[in-house]
Amino acid sequence: MSPAAAIAALCVLAAQPVAPSDAARITGEALRGESHRILSDLTDRVGARLAGSPGADAAVLWAVEWFRTQGIPVRVEPVLVNHWVRGEERAELIAPKGGRPQPLAVTALGMSAPTPPGGLAAEVVEVRSLEEVAALGVKVKGRIVLFQHDMKDASGYGKSAGLRMRGPAAASRQGAAAALVRSLSTASFRLPHTGTTFFPPGERAIPAAALAVEDAELLHRMLARGPVTVRLVLGGRLADPPLAPSANVVAEIRGAEKPDEVVVIGAHLDSWDLGTGAIDDGAGVAMVLDTMRIAASMPRPPRRTLRAVLFMNEENGAEGAVAYHEASLAAGTRHVAAMEADSGAGRPTGIEVTAGQGGVAAVRAMAAPLAALGASEVVVGGGGVDISPLAYAGVPFLSVAQETSRYFDWHHSAADTFDKVDPRALAEATAAFAWMAWALADSQAVLPSQPAPKQPPWWNRASP
Ligand SMILES: [Zn+2]
Numbered sequence: 038m039s040p041a042a043a044i045a046a047l048c049v050l051a052a053q054p055v056a057p058s059d060a061a062r063i064t065g066e067a068l069r070g071e072s073h074r075i076l077s078d079l080t081d082r083v084g085a086r087l088a089g090s091p092g093a094d095a096a097v098l099w100a101v102e103w104f105r106t107q108g109i110p111v112r113v114e115p116v117l118v119n120h121w122v123r124g125e126e127r128a129e130l131i132a133p134k135g136g137r138p139q140p141l142a143v144t145a146l147g148m149s150a151p152t153p154p155g156g157l158a159a160e161v162v163e164v165r166s167l168e169e170v171a172a173l174g175v176k177v178k179g180r181i182v183l184f185q186h187d188m189k190d191a192s193g194y195g196k197s198a199g200l201r202m203r204g205p206a207a208a209s210r211q212g213a214a215a216a217l218v219r220s221l222s223t224a225s226f227r228l229p230h231t232g233t234t235f236f237p238p239g240e241r242a243i244p245a246a247a248l249a250v251e252d253a254e255l256l257h258r259m260l261a262r263g264p265v266t267v268r269l270v271l272g273g274r275l276a277d278p279p280l281a282p283s284a285n286v287v288a289e290i291r292g293a294e295k296p297d298e299v300v301v302i303g304a305h306l307d308s309w310d311l312g313t314g315a316i317d318d319g320a321g322v323a324m325v326l327d328t329m330r331i332a333a334s335m336p337r338p339p340r341r342t343l344r345a346v347l348f349m350n351e352e353n354g355a356e357g358a359v360a361y362h363e364a365s366l367a368a369g370t371r372h373v374a375a376m377e378a379d380s381g382a383g384r385p386t387g388i389e390v391t392a393g394q395g396g397v398a399a400v401r402a403m404a405a406p407l408a409a410l411g412a413s414e415v416v417v418g419g420g421g422v423d424i425s426p427l428a429y430a431g432v433p434f435l436s437v438a439q440e441t442s443r444y445f446d447w448h449h450s451a452a453d454t455f456d457k458v459d460p461r462a463l464a465e466a467t468a469a470f471a472w473m474a475w476a477l478a479d480s481q482a483v484l485p486s487q488p489a490p491k492q493p494p495w496w497n498r499a500s501p
Pocket residue numbers: 305317318351379
C-alpha cells in the first residue's frame with residue numbers, strides 16, 4: 038500500500054469511531070429475541086420480586102446463575118432494604134342512608150401502616166392536592182383522606198405520582214386516620230395499582246391504600262350526595278426488623294484499552310408483588326442481560342468496561358441505588374456514562390441524553406445505525422431512579438425512549454404479567470439499548486459531563 042493510500046485508509050478509520058458492522062451484528066443478534074426468553078424465565082420461574090421477600094432472594098440467585106452460565110464475571114454487593122410485607126386488605130363503602138354496602142377494590146401502598154385488627158371505619162374527605170389537605174387542617178382529623186386526580190395518559194403520571202408518594206404523609210400530618218389514593222392508571226378493570234409512599238423519618242405512618250379508578254369515582258359520586266363512610270382493613274406493615282439483607286447484582290465485561298472507564302447499564306431486579314413484574318422491570322432486566330450476552334459474544338471486548346447492575350428495591354426505598362453509588366465512591370470508580378432501562382417493553386422511539394455541551398450531537402452520530410428501527414432521533418432527557426445519584430458526579434445519562442401508551446394500564450398492578458409483552462417490540466428496544474451501550478463503551482471519545490443537578494440529593498445518607 039502506498040503511503041497516501043495508507044493515510045487515506047487511516048482517515049477512513051478515524052472518521053468511524055465504531056465500525057458499522059458492529060452495529061449490524063449487535064442489533065441483528067438482539068432481534069433474534071433472546072430477551073423475550075430471558076423475561077419468560079424470570080417471570081415464570083421466579084415470579085414476583087418484592088424487596089425483602091423470598092422472590093427477591095430467588096431473583097438474585099437467578100441473575101447470578103444466568104451470568105455464570107454466560108461465562109460473564111458476576112458478584113453481589115450487599116444492600117439492606119425495607120422489608121415491608123403485604124397482609125390482608127379489603128374495604129367497603131358502609132351503607133349510606135337508604136343504600137347498600139359496596140365492596141371497594143383496594144391494595145396497600147408500600148410502607149403503609151396496618152389498620153387496627155378488625156380495621157377502621159371513618160368518614161371520607163376528598164382532595165385533589167397536597168395543598169388542599171394542608172388547608173383543610175383539623176377537618177381531616179380522624180378521617181380517611183381520598184386523593185383524586187385526573188391522570189388520563191402516560192404523560193400524566195409524573196404530575197399525579199406526587200399524590201401517592203407524599204399524600205398519605207400530608208394526611209397524617211393533619212391527623213387523618215388513613216389515606217386512599219386513586220390508582221395511577223390509564224385503563225382499569227377495577228384493579229388497584231400499588232406503589233410506594235413516603236413517610237419522612239419521625240413522622241407517623243398511617244394506613245394507605247390505592248383504590249381502583251372505578252371505586253374512586255363511586256366515592257366521588259356518593260360524596261356529592263352526602264357524607265360517606267368507608268371501612269378499611271389493611272394488614273401491610275414493616276417487618277420486625279424493618280430492614281432485610283439483600284443485594285445488587287453486578288457483572289462486567291472488562292474493557293480492552295481503558296478498563297478503568299466504566300459504562301454502567303442498569304435495571305431493577307425487584308418488582309411489586311401483585312403481578313410478576315414483567316414490564317416493571319423484568320423487561321429492563323432482560324434488555325440489560327441480553328446486552329451483556331451480545332457484548333460478550335463479540336469477537337473482541339469493547340475499549341472500556343461495560344458493567345451491568347441489577348439494582349435492588351427501586352420500588353420501595355431505592356436502597357440499591359444508594360448502595361451502588363456509595364460503593365462506587367469508595368472504589369473511586371470512573372463512570373463515563375450510565376444507562377437505565379425502566380420504561381417497560383414497548384418498541385424504541387429514539388434516544389434521550391443528558392450530557393454537557395456537544396453531547397446530543399455525539400449521541401446522534403452513535404445512534405445513526407438505529408434509523409431502521411425508528412430509534413435514531415436524539416433528544417435531551419433520560420435517566421432513572423437507580424442511576425440518578427451519579428448525576429452529582431456529572432456522569433452523562435442515556436436512555437432508550439420507548440412506546441409507553443399502554444404501560445400504565447398494567448404498571449404496579451396484578452396485570453403486570455409476561456403475556457403483555459410483545460416479543461418484537463422488546464427485541465427492538467433491546468437492539469437499540471445494546472447498540473448504544475456498545476457504542477458508548479467502544480467509541481474513541483467519552484461524552485461531556487452533565488451539569489450538576491440543581492435540586493439537592495434525594496437520599497439521606499451520602500453526599501456526593
Ligand atoms: Zn420500575
